[in-house]
């Protein structure tokens with residue numbers, strides 16, 4: 217996924233291997249190439265700028281190491297800065313002292329929220345939790361049905377509005393869902409919400425209304441890794457419009473160059489908790505910044 221980016225970074229750094237000392241000109245050349253590679257990988261411009269200047273600063277200030285040659289030292293710095301920008305330590309869900317823990321999903325239509333809801337429910341079930349899925353996406357005609365299908369596949373119960381009751385109010389459904397979980401002793405509630413094709417004030421208001429009603433312990437912003445540069449803009453809009461505690465990067469199986477990961481964490485300073493890597497329920501993994509940084513470099 218990061219082939220382009222990693223190839224280019226390593227090519228430049230390989231050129232530096234074997235040299236006894238790293239000059240300021242060498243560092244500038246490397247940083248320029250890293251900057252170009254990141255821009256080509258669709259990383260948001262402010263993130264690229266910040267990343268490049270931090271790498272340059274650290275490379276210039278780096279102590280001469282006996283154990284590493286200068287190029288290895290730059291690799292180490294780039295790795296550390298990648299980990300940093302990707303959120304540092306592996307992000308964790310927050311679990312409530314008094315269950316149920318409420319997890320709300322937010323993101324554009326098509327981002328992969330409903331699919332993710334099923335994957336997350338399956339994952340939590342495997343970890344020993346008893347999750348309940350709540351269908352608060354009443355915007356898309358098929359969304360409730362789709363959630364019921366993924367719930368069935370995951371072996372997890374879905375709380376949905378009664379059919380035939382009109383359009384229904386997503387806030388009421390979310391509240392009823394959380395109340396049902398508390399009553400029936402589910403310890404985690406995953407609330408699926410409606411997106412729109414683009415950033416939209418009505419969508420943000422509805423997400424805020426659901427948020428204020430159910431006071432989630434976690435709000436996960438689900439973003440399609442394939443949307444490249446747009447990921448930063450959409451993430452910023454959701455951060456300001458709804459706020460979120462963590463990110464799920466979906467469609468990492470596609471030919472996205474992965475710039476979205478760096479953009480979203482770099483812009484919003486929120487960790488990526490999970491990655492979605494396909495349409496099947498099992499295509500789901502924890503996101504580890506250090507592993508991702510190694511993959512980018514290796």
Ligand code: GDP
Nearest residue numbers: 325326327328329330331466467492493494495
């Ligand atoms: P929502 O509108 O945010 O609820 O998005 P959906 O969960 O309905 O996903 C939109 C489309 O993307 C569906 O066709 C999913 O099967 C597909 N999808 C979701 N996650 C992934 C993923 O990680 N990889 C791939 N290839 N497709 C995905």
